[in-house]
Amino acid sequence: MTDGAKSWALHLGLIVALFAAQFFLPQYHATNLARIMVLAVFAMGYNIAFGYTGLLSLGHALFFAAGMYGMGLPIWQLEWPALPALIMGLVAGGGVAAAVGVLALRTTGVSFMIVTLMFAQAGYLTILYFNTYSGGDEGFVVDRAGRMIGGMDLAADTPRYLAALGLFAVAMLGCLVLVRSPFGRVMVAMRENEERSRMLGYNPFAVKLTALVVSGIYAGAAGAAYGLLFGYVGASFAQIQYSILPLLYVLLGGAGTVIGPFLGAAAMFYLIDIASSYTSAYFFVVGAALVALVVFAPKGMLGTLRDRGLKWLP
Amino acid sequence: MAALIEASGLTRHFGGVRAVENVDFRLEHGEIHALIGPNGAGKTTFVSLLSGRIPVQSGRILLAGDDITALSAHARVRKGIAYTFQITSIYPRLSVFDNVALAAQSRGAPDLKDQVAAALGRVGLKDHAAQTAGTLSYGHQRLLELAMGLALRPRVLILDEPTQGLAAGEIEGFKSLVASLVPDTTVLLIEHNMDVVMDLATRITVLNFGQVLATGTPEEIRQNSHVQAAYLGGGDAEG
Numbered sequence: 001m002t003d004g005a006k007s008w009a010l011h012l013g014l015i016v017a018l019f020a021a022q023f024f025l026p027q028y029h030a031t032n033l034a035r036i037m038v039l040a041v042f043a044m045g046y047n048i049a050f051g052y053t054g055l056l057s058l059g060h061a062l063f064f065a066a067g068m069y070g071m072g073l074p075i076w077q078l079e080w081p082a083l084p085a086l087i088m089g090l091v092a093g094g095g096v097a098a099a100v101g102v103l104a105l106r107t108t109g110v111s112f113m114i115v116t117l118m119f120a121q122a123g124y125l126t127i128l129y130f131n132t133y134s135g136g137d138e139g140f141v142v143d144r145a146g147r148m149i150g151g152m153d154l155a156a157d158t159p160r161y162l163a164a165l166g167l168f169a170v171a172m173l174g175c176l177v178l179v180r181s182p183f184g185r186v187m188v189a190m191r192e193n194e195e196r197s198r199m200l201g202y203n204p205f206a207v208k209l210t211a212l213v214v215s216g217i218y219a220g221a222a223g224a225a226y227g228l229l230f231g232y233v234g235a236s237f238a239q240i241q242y243s244i245l246p247l248l249y250v251l252l253g254g255a256g257t258v259i260g261p262f263l264g265a266a267a268m269f270y271l272i273d274i275a276s277s278y279t280s281a282y283f284f285v286v287g288a289a290l291v292a293l294v295v296f297a298p299k300g301m302l303g304t305l306r307d308r309g310l311k312w313l314p
Numbered sequence: 315m316a317a318l319i320e321a322s323g324l325t326r327h328f329g330g331v332r333a334v335e336n337v338d339f340r341l342e343h344g345e346i347h348a349l350i351g352p353n354g355a356g357k358t359t360f361v362s363l364l365s366g367r368i369p370v371q372s373g374r375i376l377l378a379g380d381d382i383t384a385l386s387a388h389a390r391v392r393k394g395i396a397y398t399f400q401i402t403s404i405y406p407r408l409s410v411f412d413n414v415a416l417a418a419q420s421r422g423a424p425d426l427k428d429q430v431a432a433a434l435g436r437v438g439l440k441d442h443a444a445q446t447a448g449t450l451s452y453g454h455q456r457l458l459e460l461a462m463g464l465a466l467r468p469r470v471l472i473l474d475e476p477t478q479g480l481a482a483g484e485i486e487g488f489k490s491l492v493a494s495l496v497p498d499t500t501v502l503l504i505e506h507n508m509d510v511v512m513d514l515a516t517r518i519t520v521l522n523f524g525q526v527l528a529t530g531t532p533e534e535i536r537q538n539s540h541v542q543a544a545y546l547g548g549g550d551a552e553g
Contacts, residue, residue, distance in 0.1 A: 182419045182426075189416050192405045199365070199399070200466065201391035201420040 003312035034164040041171040043261030045218020046246035051255035053211040054191030059116030062123040065238035067093035067220030072233035075146040093220010101212040124238040139234025254302030316379040324373035333359040335524040344497030348511045351521035365397040366390045394469035406448025417465035433465040453484045
C-alpha cells in the first residue's frame with residue numbers, strides 16, 4: 001500500500017469507527033463524543049495555523065466566538081433558519097481571522113502571541129459591552145425551533161451526533177487534502193524556514209494570512225456548530241481558556257498531524273471528565289499530564305508515533 | 315539589447331558603514347560573472363540589493379529593461395532572480411524531494427515529479443530524494459541548495475560562495491556543473507577561491523570598500539595594478 005493509500009484508509013477508517021460508535025456507546029459518552037468531535041474541528045483549525053504554518057496564536061477563542069455569535073445572533077435577533085446561520089458563523093470566523101491577521105501578521109513570535117491575545121480579549125470585552133444585543137455574560141439559549149436543519153432536530157441525540165460527525169468528517173478530510181496539497185507544503189515551508197521560502201518566491205504574509213483565514217473558518221465552524229448542537233451561546237466561550245484549549249489539544253495529540261487534534265481533544269476531555277469526578281482540583285491533574293507530555297513525548301501522541309516509524313502519517 | 319541586469323548608482327549604508335556606494339553594474343545575457351573582493355567589500359550586500367533581500371537606499375535596478383527596484387524579494391524571484399545562500403539554507407526537517415519541489419512548484423511547474431527528478435539528477439542527488447535533508451552531508455546540502463536554485467529555472471542564478479567548505483573533488487564537480495548552466499541561465503558568482511573564479515568567469519567585477527574597483531575579463535583583472543594592490547596584496551605577494 002502506498003503512503004497515500006495508508007493515510008486515506010486510516011482517516012476514512014476513523015470516520016467509519018466514529019459512525020459505528022454511536023450504536024455501542026451509552027448516551028452519556030455518545031454526547032461527549034459529539035462534543036469532542038466539534039472541539040476537534042476547532043483544534044484542527046488551530047493546528048493548520050500552529051502545527052503546519054508555525055503561527056502560535058493565543059487568540060483563537062475570538063474566532064470560535066465569532067462563529068458562535070455569527071450563528072447565534074441571526075437566529076436569536078433575526079430568527080434566521082439554522083443552515084444560513086451556520087454558514088454565517090463560518091464567514092464570521094474567517095472574516096474576523098482575516099481582519100486580525102492583516103494586523104497581527106506584521107509581527108512574529110512572541111509579539112504575535114501577545115497581539116492575538118489582546119485582540120481576543122478585546123473581542124471578549126466587546127461581547128460584554130454590547131450586552132443588550134449579545135446577552136452579555138449570561139449569553140442566550142438557542143431555541144429548539146432555530147436548531148432544525150432539513151427536518152433534523154439538532155437538539156435530539158442521534159441527529160446531533162450525526163451532525164457533529166458530518167462536520168468532523170468534512171473538516172478532517174479537508175485538512176488532509178490541504179496538507180497533502182502543494183499549498184500545504186508551502187505552509188510547512190513557512191514554518192520551517194521563512195527566509196528561504198521568501199527566496200523561493202513565496203510571499204510570507206500572503207501564505208500566513210491564507211492559513212490563518214482557513215484556520216479561522218474552522219474555528220468559526222466549530223463555534224457555530226457548538227452553539228447550534230448544544231443550544232447555548234455565551235461570552236465564556238470568548239475567554240482566554242478557549243484560546244488555550246485548542247493549543248493543548250494540538251500539543252497533546254501531535255502538532256502537524258491530521259488526527260492529532262482529535263486524539264488530543266478526546267484525551268483532554270476525558271482527563272478533565274474523570275479527574276473532576278474525584279477532585280475539584282482537576283486542573284492539577286491536567287497540569288501534571290502536560291508536564292509528563294513535555295518531558296516524555298514533546299511531539300505529542302501522533303508526533304511521537306511518526307518519529308518511531310510511522311513516517312507516512314500526514 | 316539591454317543587459318539582463320543593469321544596476322546604476324546603487325547605494326546602501328549601514329549606519330556609518332558605506333557597505334555599497336554608488337555602484338554601476340551590468341550583467342550580460344549568458345555570462346558567468348564573478349564578483350570578488352576582500353572580506354567586507356560589500357559583495358553579499360550588493361547581491362542582496364539585486365535580489366531584494368535588502369532594500370536599496372538609492373539607485374535603480376533593471377531586469378531586462380524593466381525597473382524592479384521597488385519589487386519585493388519574492389516578486390523578484392518570480393521574475394527570475396534566484397539566490398542561493400552563503401550559509402546553507404535548506405529545510406532540514408523536510409525530505410530532499412520536498413525541498414526541491416518547493417522551488418519547482420513556486421513557478422507553477424505542472425510536472426512536479428519530473429522537474430524535481432531533473433534538478434536532483436543534475437546535481438547528482440537523485441538517489442537521495444526520500445532522505446531527510448538535514449541528514450545529508452555538508453557537501454550534499456550545498457548541492458541541494460543549488461538544485462533548489464536550478465528548479466526555479468531562473469534567468470539569473472546568484473551563487474554566494476558556493477564552494478565554501480567543499481572538498482577538492484566536490485569543487486571540480488561543481489565547476490563543471492556551473493559551466494553547463496550557461497548560456498540558458500546567467501550566473502553571478504561570489505567566490506573566494508581564485509582557481510574557480512579564473513576557470514569559470516567570463517567577466518569579473520572587483521569590489522573594494524563598497525565601490526567597483528575594476529571590471530573586465532579574468533586576464534584584464536589579473537593585469538590590473540589597482541586590483542593587485544588592493545586585493546592580491548601588491549607586488550610583494552607575487553611569488
